[in-house]
Amino acid sequence: MAVFTSVSLExxxxxxxRYDLGKVLELRGIPSGIENSNYFLTTECGEFILTLFENLKAKQLHFYLHLMRHLAHHGIPVPNPTEDQQGNILNELNGKPAAIVTKxxxxxQLKPTPKHCAQVGAMLAKMHLAGQAFPLHQPNLRSLPWWKDTATKVREFLPxxxxxxxxxxxxxxxxxFDSSNYNSLPEGPCHCDLFRDNVLFEDTEDSSPHLGGFFDFYFAGCDKWLFxxxxTVNDWCSDLSTGMLVQEKLLAMLHAYQAIVPLSALExxxxxxxxRAAALRFWLSRLYDFHLPRSFQMLHPHDPRHFERIxxxxxEAPSIPWI
Incomplete structure (x- = not known):
């Protein structure tokens, strides 16, 4: 999340x-991320997140926001879009589509333990199952066609x-992607960007991790569950200095996921x-942001070399551990 479009208190x-949220008490920009303008919004009715969408159109946002509402209503801890007095969950602010969601x-947790990885794996599996009943369909817009297009744009900058x-x-x-194996894999609504900074953990008295929720669904789409x-594994279970998967974290996440959604032999x-597909997707996005940066107010591009290493x-990775 970041701030590209300024919003004043007035x-x-x-x-x-247009909302029944009471008086504004605080509005504060969130200085991280690379896609949308985000603010912490506090009103007399509580704490929320205000997002102004810099690139996505209303038609695309219909899928994301209604998916979040669907998951929230099915017990998955995700931000729930807030309706205005007319029942709308999307409006326009400063010329950009804008929405308010619960905080x-x-x-x-940027230094996760295997216990954190297990909780993320279990909730990801529950989210996949809950998404089966979601009636809308939108493909992952950062899948193979986008990879091919982006590759042509960044290739000239590479050694x-x-x-x-x-x-x-x-x-x-x-x-x-053209194979029968790929087309036979289970699919449905996916987060597609479930990195460490898109998951929250609550503090507990005994210091054991307790997952608070998943957020930032604005790269979500219908894709293969395995993707x-x-x-998720590539981010949560990798060593940040080498890009190698840490087996203890990997096994913890896979154990927890498979306890709810067993992986098939094909998967x-x-x-x-x-x-490899997951690593390529984020290597390309980081290459694009690094070599073709946009105008920004508070933007810190990530190092592309991390996902090149991954x-x-x-x-060279071995087959999935049999667990």
Missing amino acids: QITQWLN LTGNS KDQRALLDSEIAHQSAF DLAV AANWRNML LRHGI
């Missing part, structure tokens, strides 16, 4: 007249060895392909 006070409790890796992996994933799991057989390790 503007938000007038805009909130989850807790803090991001020879990185260009070779990118070209080879695009070819590999194109063949994989969503691989995206196990394609685990390495999905680890991708190279993924190419």
Whole structure:
């Protein structure tokens, strides 16, 4: 999350007249992330998150916001969009689509233990099952077509060895996506961006982790469940200095996920392909943000080399651990 479009206290006070949230007490920008403008919003009725969408259109947002509402109503701890007096969950503010969602409790855990990874894996499985009943469909907009398009834009900035890796992996994933194995994998609504900073954990008296919720669903889409799991594993279970998966964390997450949604033999057989696909997706997005930055107010591009390392390790990864 970040701030690209400024909102004054006077503007938000007038805009909130369409909601039954009471008087504005505080509005504070959130200085992290790379896609939307986000603010902590406190009113007489509680704490919320205000998001102004910088690139997404109302038609796309209909899917994201209603998916969040569906999951919240099915017991998954996610931000719940707030209706205005007319029943709308999306409006316009300063020329941008804007929404208010409930604020989850807790803090991001940037140095997760296996216990944190287990809780994330279990809730991800529950989210996949809850999403089965969601009636809307939108593909993952950051899947293979986007990878191919983005690769052509960033390729000129890369040295020879990185260009070779990118070209080879695009070819590999194109063949994989065209296979009967890929098309037979279970699918449904997925978060597609469940990184450490998109999950909150609450503090407890005995210091044991308690998952507070998942948020930032604005890259969500209908995709393979295995892809969503691989995206999550690549971030939560990798060593930040080397990009290698930490086996204790990996096993904790896979154990917890499979206790709720057992992986099929077909999914196990394609685990390495999905680890690579998940790494490629985020290597490309970081390359794009690094080499083709947009105007920004509070923006800190991530280092693309981290996901390059994860991708190279993924190419050599063993099959999924049998657990």
